[in-house]
Amino acid sequence: MIKKLISVFLVLFCLSAFAYSSGQKATTEPKGPVVLSLFSFKAAPHEEKALIGVINGFMDEYPGIKVEYEVISHQSGYDDVLRTRFAGGTMSDIVMSTPGAFGDLWDSGYLEPLNGEDFLSRYPSTTLDNVTREGNVYAIITETAAAGMWYNSKVLDELNLDYPSSFSQFLDVCKALKNAGYIPFFAGEGGGGGAKFFSVPWAYKNIASSEGFPEFAKKVNSGETQFGEVFREPFKAYLTLISKGYRYDPLNTVNAQLGGEGITTLAGGNAIFMPGGSWYAGKFDAAMGKENLDIKLGPFMFDDKNYVGVVANGYVSIYSGSKKKEAAMKFLEYWSRREVMDAYAGELSSFSPLEGGAVPTHPRLQTIARTYKAGDITVWQYPVPLDIGNPWSFLNPIVQNMVLESKDPTTAVERAIKAINMEAKKNLDLK
Amino acid sequence: MNNITTLSKLTIKRDFLPYFWLIVPALLVYLTFFLYPVMSSFLYSFTNFNGFNLNYDFRGLKNYKVLFGDPVFRQSITHTFVFGILVVVFQNLIALFFAIALNKNFVSKNLLRTLLFMPVMISPVIVGYIWQFIYSTNGLLNYLLSNMFNRSFHVNYLSDGRTALIAVVITHVWIWIGYSATIYLANLQNISSELIENADLEGCSSWNRFRYIIWPLLAPATTVSVSLSVGGSLRVFDIIYVMTGGGPGYATETIATFMVKAMQKNYFGYAASSAVVLLILVLLATFIINRYLRGREIDL
Numbered sequence: 001m002i003k004k005l006i007s008v009f010l011v012l013f014c015l016s017a018f019a020y021s022s023g024q025k026a027t028t029e030p031k032g033p034v035v036l037s038l039f040s041f042k043a044a045p046h047e048e049k050a051l052i053g054v055i056n057g058f059m060d061e062y063p064g065i066k067v068e069y070e071v072i073s074h075q076s077g078y079d080d081v082l083r084t085r086f087a088g089g090t091m092s093d094i095v096m097s098t099p100g101a102f103g104d105l106w107d108s109g110y111l112e113p114l115n116g117e118d119f120l121s122r123y124p125s126t127t128l129d130n131v132t133r134e135g136n137v138y139a140i141i142t143e144t145a146a147a148g149m150w151y152n153s154k155v156l157d158e159l160n161l162d163y164p165s166s167f168s169q170f171l172d173v174c175k176a177l178k179n180a181g182y183i184p185f186f187a188g189e190g191g192g193g194g195a196k197f198f199s200v201p202w203a204y205k206n207i208a209s210s211e212g213f214p215e216f217a218k219k220v221n222s223g224e225t226q227f228g229e230v231f232r233e234p235f236k237a238y239l240t241l242i243s244k245g246y247r248y249d250p251l252n253t254v255n256a257q258l259g260g261e262g263i264t265t266l267a268g269g270n271a272i273f274m275p276g277g278s279w280y281a282g283k284f285d286a287a288m289g290k291e292n293l294d295i296k297l298g299p300f301m302f303d304d305k306n307y308v309g310v311v312a313n314g315y316v317s318i319y320s321g322s323k324k325k326e327a328a329m330k331f332l333e334y335w336s337r338r339e340v341m342d343a344y345a346g347e348l349s350s351f352s353p354l355e356g357g358a359v360p361t362h363p364r365l366q367t368i369a370r371t372y373k374a375g376d377i378t379v380w381q382y383p384v385p386l387d388i389g390n391p392w393s394f395l396n397p398i399v400q401n402m403v404l405e406s407k408d409p410t411t412a413v414e415r416a417i418k419a420i421n422m423e424a425k426k427n428l429d430l431k
Numbered sequence: 432m433n434n435i436t437t438l439s440k441l442t443i444k445r446d447f448l449p450y451f452w453l454i455v456p457a458l459l460v461y462l463t464f465f466l467y468p469v470m471s472s473f474l475y476s477f478t479n480f481n482g483f484n485l486n487y488d489f490r491g492l493k494n495y496k497v498l499f500g501d502p503v504f505r506q507s508i509t510h511t512f513v514f515g516i517l518v519v520v521f522q523n524l525i526a527l528f529f530a531i532a533l534n535k536n537f538v539s540k541n542l543l544r545t546l547l548f549m550p551v552m553i554s555p556v557i558v559g560y561i562w563q564f565i566y567s568t569n570g571l572l573n574y575l576l577s578n579m580f581n582r583s584f585h586v587n588y589l590s591d592g593r594t595a596l597i598a599v600v601i602t603h604v605w606i607w608i609g610y611s612a613t614i615y616l617a618n619l620q621n622i623s624s625e626l627i628e629n630a631d632l633e634g635c636s637s638w639n640r641f642r643y644i645i646w647p648l649l650a651p652a653t654t655v656s657v658s659l660s661v662g663g664s665l666r667v668f669d670i671i672y673v674m675t676g677g678g679p680g681y682a683t684e685t686i687a688t689f690m691v692k693a694m695q696k697n698y699f700g701y702a703a704s705s706a707v708v709l710l711i712l713v714l715l716a717t718f719i720i721n722r723y724l725r726g727r728e729i730d731l
Contacts, residue, residue, distance in 0.1 A: 079695075083482045104697050108484030189679070254590045254679045393696060397503075401680030404592050422502065429497045430479070430701055 033066045034327045037092035039082070042314070042348075043073035046282065050347035058334045065327045067094075074098075086110050086319075093322040094331060097315045099130065099381045100390050102139065105317070111138040112318040112325060119336040122354050129213075129383045130312045140332050142314035142341065143350035144357075146278040147197055147380060148368045149301070150262075154294040155182060155272050163298050163367070167237055170273075170301040174246040177272055183248040185241055186271040187403070188256025195399035197258070197275035197380070199234035200392065201309030202302045205378035206230055213384045221387040223428060228420030233303065235402060235416055239409040254403055263287050266295055275300070281349045281364045296364050299371040300378075308372045309380040312353055389427035391420075398423070469710070476704035481697045494704035503681050504705065507689040508712075510596060511665055514685060515716070517600045518607075518664035523656055525604065526611030527649075531641075533612065534619045544616070548609035555606060559673030562602040563589065589675050592682035599683055603670050607663065611656040618652030619645070654724040661720050665713045686712070 042051050048071055055067045070092065072078045079101055085091040086108065097105055105111055113136040114120060120128065120137055131139040156163065156173075159180055164170040174184035187194040207216045207230055219225035241247060248271035256262065258276045265271050267287035276297070284295050299306035316335065318328040334340060342358035345351060349365060351372060352358045359369040371377075381392055398419045405412035476494055480487040498504050533544050550558060565571045566588040573584040588598040622645065630640050668687035671677065677688040686709040693702035 086483055087485055101697070104481050104483045108481070108486075110483070255587075255675070256590075389696060397678055397680050397684075400678050401592075404679055426497055426501055427696075429493070430698055 033064050034324055036065055036067045036094060036324055036327050036331060038067055038069040038094040038096075038331075039085070039092040040069060040071045040096040041074050041078040041098070042096065043071040043076070043078075046347060047071075050344045053347065054335055054340055054344050057340060058331055061334065062327075062330060065330065067331065089321055091319045091321065093319055093324050093328045095317055095319055096142075097139070097317065098313065099311070099315070100393055102131065102315050102317075103133075103385060103390075106133045106138050110320055112320045112322070112328075113138055114140070114318070114329070114332065117329065117333065119333045122336050122338070124353075124355050126383065127312050127353050130381070131315055131317075133385065139315035139317040140336055141312040141353040142316055142335065143312075143345045143348050144310050144353045145313055145348075145350050146297070146365075146368055146372060147201065147276065147309035147311070148297050148299045148371075150266055150274045150276045150280065150284070150295055150297050152266060152269070152272045152293050153296050153367075164301045165306050167301050167303050171240070171244070171246075174241065174244070174273075178246060183271045184246040184273055186248045186258075186262050186265045186274040187242065188254070188258055188260075188262050189396070189400045189403050190255040190257040190260075193396065193399060193403075194258060194262075194275045195235070195238050195403055196392070196395050197277075197309070198238050198300065199231055199399070200395070201300055201307060201378045201380045202234035202237070203230040204380060204382065205302060205307055206233065208378065213382065217382070217384050217386055220424070221385075221428070223425070226417075226421045227386075227388055227391070227424045228417035231417060231420060232413060235399075235413045236409065237303075239402070239406050239412060242403065242406045243409050254400055259283060267293065269293055278349050278351075278360065278362075278365055278368065281360075281362045284364060296366070297368045299368055299376065302378075305376065306371055307376050307378040308368055310351070310372075310377050311379065311381045312383075313350075313381075387428055387431045388424035394423050394427070395420070472703045472706050475700050476707045478700040478703075480700040480703070482694065482699040483697065487700065490700070494701050495708075497701065498704050498708065503684060504686075504689055506681050507684040507686050508708075510683060511667075511685040511687075511709075511712070514596065514600055514603075514667060515661060515664040517597075518603055518667075519657060519660045521600070522604045522607050522611055522660050522664075523653070526608045526656065527615050529608065529612040530615035530619055531645075533616060544613075547612055550606045550608075551610045553606075555669040556673050558602065558606055559670050562598075562605075563674055566598050590679055592679055595675050595679060595682045599671055599674055602674065603664065603667060606670070607660065611660060614656045614659075615649060615652045618649050622648050650724070650728045654721065654728060657724060658717055658721050661716050662713055665716060666709065 038055070040051060042048060051069060051071070055069060059065065059067060072081055082091075082095070082097070082101065082105075086105070091110065095105075115136050119140070123141060127141050127144070128137055131137055131141065151163070153163075155177070159176060161173050161176055164173045177184040189195055204213075207213060210216075211219075216225065220227045248265060258274060259280060262274050262276065263280060263283050264287060266274050267284060278297060281297070288295070299308045316332060318325055318332065322328055335344070336354070338352075338354055338357070341354050342352045345353070346358060346360050349360050349362050351360065351369075359365070359372060382390075398416050401419070402412045402416035405415065475487075477489055477491060478487040478494075479490055529547055533540055533547070567573075568585050568587045572588065573586060576584040586594065588594045626644060627640065630644055635644075666687055667685055668691065671683050671685055671688055672691065675683040677684040677692065686705055690702045690705045690709065693699075693705060
């Protein structure tokens with residue numbers, strides 16, 4: 001009996017202590033600054049440094065608001081944590097997303113519309129199209145990454161070859177390089193591989209110059225137009241490079257990564273051209289050895305002229321469940337200021353997404369910056385909603401298969417187009 | 432009659448309840464971490480759940496309809512079974528060979544047993560990376576082949592659609608041989624030495640001794656090892672994901688890698704339907720094989 005009484009007493013004691021502590025927490029909420037939380041996937045050291053720069057600048061200007069940030073890389077499962085926190089209602093006030101996840105976040109009602117905010121006028125409307133749904137803007141864009149052709153300018157200079165300004169000229173340059181004993185072109189299809197980098201901006205350029213993205217999207221979403229058809233021209237061009245023997249492939253590595261083996265190959269002087277993005281600039285800096293090479297990023301050479309492939313990335317939104325939306329909006333306004341955005345994007349070797357924003361100062365990116373400034377730009381993420389899913393994410397195995405079957409280029413291209421159409425139909429069925 | 436019922440209830444309460452409370456913790460873990468996820472996956476497979484939004488819609492059998500109309504999924508079923516059959520056959524044959532060899536008395540047998548079992552203890556991710564180097568163009572395999580045949584080999588076995596699946600099978604078998612060999616070895620050590628000696632005295636050849644005495648007596652180990660390898664190989668994910676990611680193209684796509692890729696595209700409901708198909712296939716395959724092997728044990 002005594003034991004039972006002691007047990008009951010102990011249980012009551014624990015419960016009362018718990019209730020007291022909970023009550024204490026509710027009544028003694030610290031009356032300090034507003035604390036904003038920010039969740040980002042920008043986890044590489046230089047990215048985190050750039051993010052801290054924005055946060056510190058903001059806190060200097062708004063001493064009453066404290067920003068606490070958390071970064072998890074995509075490789076460490078950023079999207080999984082994002083899903084769990086949104087579903088559990090524990091998301092940070094400010095959240096960063098990629099083009100791949102943005103649509104689902106919006107569709108689930110997790111993002112606060114930013115309409116009516118003056119700072120949105122600092123962005124080109126074409127950039128804001130990426131984050132506009134049903135007439136409302138749901139994020140700011142914090143960087144514009146560029147893609148084109150990395151090339152060894154020293155070899156071109158030595159052979160008196162100009163940077164090609166169309167695909168036919170590119171073939172001529174490749175021929176001249178091959179005749180001079182060089183391997184013109186590196187191609188690896190691992191991850192975001194060469195065929196994808198090369199073909200997607202070309203296909204999207206064709207859409208932009210014909211009926212435009214919204215109209216084409218309508219037709220694709222309704223099943224009236226087959227999405228794969230736009231890839232016929234760039235796929236054929238890409239396989240021409242392979243069939244003419246211009247591809248560096250002693251390793252026979254269809255799984256090779258541009259950002260891995262590709263950089264090593266170019267930095268080692270073993271190939272002259274390679275498709276890739278502006279974010280490889282730092283990797284090339286690190287990879288350059290004793291070889292006296294000059295690796296730069298130039299624009300893509302498509303059928304008619306040169307284009308820079310761009311992607312609006314690093315979408316920053318306010319969580320619709322946040323209790324600190326006013327402070328969060330101030331943070332987005334601050335980040336959208338020219339000097340802040342230019343500094344942030346520059347740190348990432350990206351272009352500022354603002355109207356007339358700065359181009360990166362990195363010496364390897366100056367060739368592409370000239371084309372960018374001239375306005376010869378094409379996108380490589382479809383800029384308006386597509387119900388067929390994100391082509392950038394489902395193209396990998398399809399283009400890998402195409403390159404594997406490249407001994408018969410015509411069949412390989414047709415099979416790839418058919419596979420894209422089937423994937424698009426499947427995704428429409430699942431929508 | 433009433434008294435008997437009361438008595439039996441009391442007996443149940445007295446005899447059963449203490450044991451029941453003992454299994455409650457394990458039961459709770461099982462219900463929470465196995466049964467609940469399986470049942471919820473089954474329910475999600477009928478929805479358009481995207482991993483973000485809990486307000487999903489039920490869409491009947493549409494996910495399954497799309498799934499079986501998807502050529503990549505059909506391909507992944509074929510790859511899963513090809514992978515499973517090759518792994519089960521080679522893993523068990525080679526393990527049996529090693530188990531018999533290591534059942535002899537010689538000086539370094541304990542060291543060799545440890546070495547054989549070692550791959551099981553290494554993370555499949557690490558093993559995958561090691562074998563990527565072995566299979567690479569300038570890797571160990573090409574080096575050995577070049578020296579053996581006196582001509583240069585420059586094949587990247589994981590980048591070639593014709594060799595990638597076989598290459599991953601070899602790695603998977605390499606990992607799990609030690610595990611199966613241990614099971615066979617344990618069974619071999621329980622076979623009476625008198626039986627073997629008698630067979631030797633009767634002039635039984637080595638092959639006949641294996642065929643008519645050892646192999647039938649290894650039935651229990653065969654059941655366990657084959658069942659485990661069937662389940663393990665059909666569910667394979669980690670080693671394939673690390674080594675090829677399901678590629679090149681779809682050359683090594685299995686149901687498990689297909690499922691994870693669907694999740695990465697935020698098609699959680701669709702991924703759940705492929706998980707249900709995988710579960711059913713694994714259960715069916717294990718059931719059929721177990722039934723056959725158990726029958727063999729009873730015949731014994």
